[in-house]
Amino acid sequence: MALRWRISALVAAAACAVAAAVGVLVHEFSRNRELSQARESARVTLDRAAVTYTRTGEVQGSGAALDAPGLPGDLRDLVEQGRRGTEFTTGPAGPAMWAARPAGSRVLSVRVDLTTTMRDIGALDASIVVAGLITTAVVLPLGVLTAGRMSRRLRTAAGTARRIAAGDLDARIAAGPRPRDEIADISTAVDTMAGALQKRLLGEQRFTADVAHELRTPLMGLVTAAELLPEGEAAGYVRDRVRVLGTLVEELLEISRLDAGAEHADMSPCPVGPLVRDVVARSGPATTVVGADETADTDGDADGLADGLADGDAGAATVRTDSRRLERILTNLVVNAHRHGRAPVVVTVSGDGRTVTVRDHGPGYPRTLLDDGPQRFRTGARERGTGHGLGLTIALGQAQVIGATLEFGDAPDGGALATLRLPAVPPPAGADPAGPAER
Helix, strand or coil, X not given: CCHHXXXXXXXHHHHHHHHHHHHHHHHHHHHHHHHHHHHHHHHHHHHHHHHXXXXXXXXXXXXXXXXXXXXXXXXXXXXXXXXXXXXEEEECCEEEEEEEEEEXXXXXXXXXXXXHHHHHHHHHHHHHHHHHHHXXXXXXXXXXXXXXXXXXXXXXXXXXXXXXXXXXXXXXXXXXXXXXXXXXXXXXXXXXXXXXXXXXXXXXXXXXXXXXXXXXXXHHHHHHHHHHCCCCHHHHHHHHHHHHHHHHHHHHHHHHHHHHCCCCCCCEEEEHHHHHHHHHHXXXXXXXXXXXXXXXXXXXXXXXXXXXXXXXXXXXXXXXXXXXXXHHHHHHHHHHHHHHCCCCEEEEXXXXXXXXXXXXCCCCCCHHHHHHCCCCCCXXXXXXXXXXXXXXXXXXXXXXXXXXXXXXXXXXXXXXXXXXXXXXXXXXCCCCCCCCCCC
């Protein structure tokens, strides 16, 4: 149940409880007071009748009676013991207060009718019930409005926190200062946390960009020096390491551009089939491409490289997207599958060309990646090999630039499965990207 209705139910229950408690107290007080007054009146009348009976031997006109037939049995037994007393009864004749005392060998008694009094108390009870209902009807809407306002403020705070967690570091609740307001305190704390988090992440992004830019100049010198080395095993190793370092620097620069929102999609018609074939051809013979309705060839041969696309509709599918960025995404996914998974790697293209999956037959994605998404400089699982963790981060960022969604999961029968879904209506060219979400 939502907080709004919980508070409303609590307000209604509290109002009803207060009304019931007040009603019971008023009822008991009024009833006891009326019975006390009736008891005192019966005693006074009985004493006067006793004086009259002693003087004249008669009780006529005194309001009392001798040996009254309706006298309660308990009260009659008390008088026979030589004592006096009173008793309240609600017999067929209606509510009444009896008072009795000995009169020689007889019983002198007085009956005070309380029918009107009890009717008045009943009317008072009905009035209390009506007043309680009216009070509840007035208080409940006020409670609903107050609870609704509190619920909206809490939902706003929760929504802003979710936006911040999704990567929108500019999101703020912007709640005004309110003394002794816990919700305002929570909102201020969330805004303060978001500001500190944004400042820290921006500092890390600037550091990454600065390091990448600073490394480019000495890297160019290393590339030139490596090319001048005489041929040999050592020279080949140096050139390989320089090439790896150059790739890392370029990926860092790409991530810094994605973080800064400087990447813009250049939309144009793109045949998905040929582009996938080009990416797969560069990855080696252990990659297979199938169409949406084909069965993957998983024997690791190159014979099935383009069978699915050659016979299916996926090869002829054309979508409007940024072909360069789409190629970059698919290349990173295929390279990641080969580097961290096991062959064969299967690339599947849907009939309309808008969904492309890349699947390997390795141990699958690590749980941290499935839960939190790809994170830079983290490979997640030792069994999936080593690396700097930038490939999938770049793929996710580029997918957001072209308005696509990239999902990571594990295949039911084992292996990592990445699913790229291109939008039916791509974002306009030059639109600002959302940037990769770092979680």
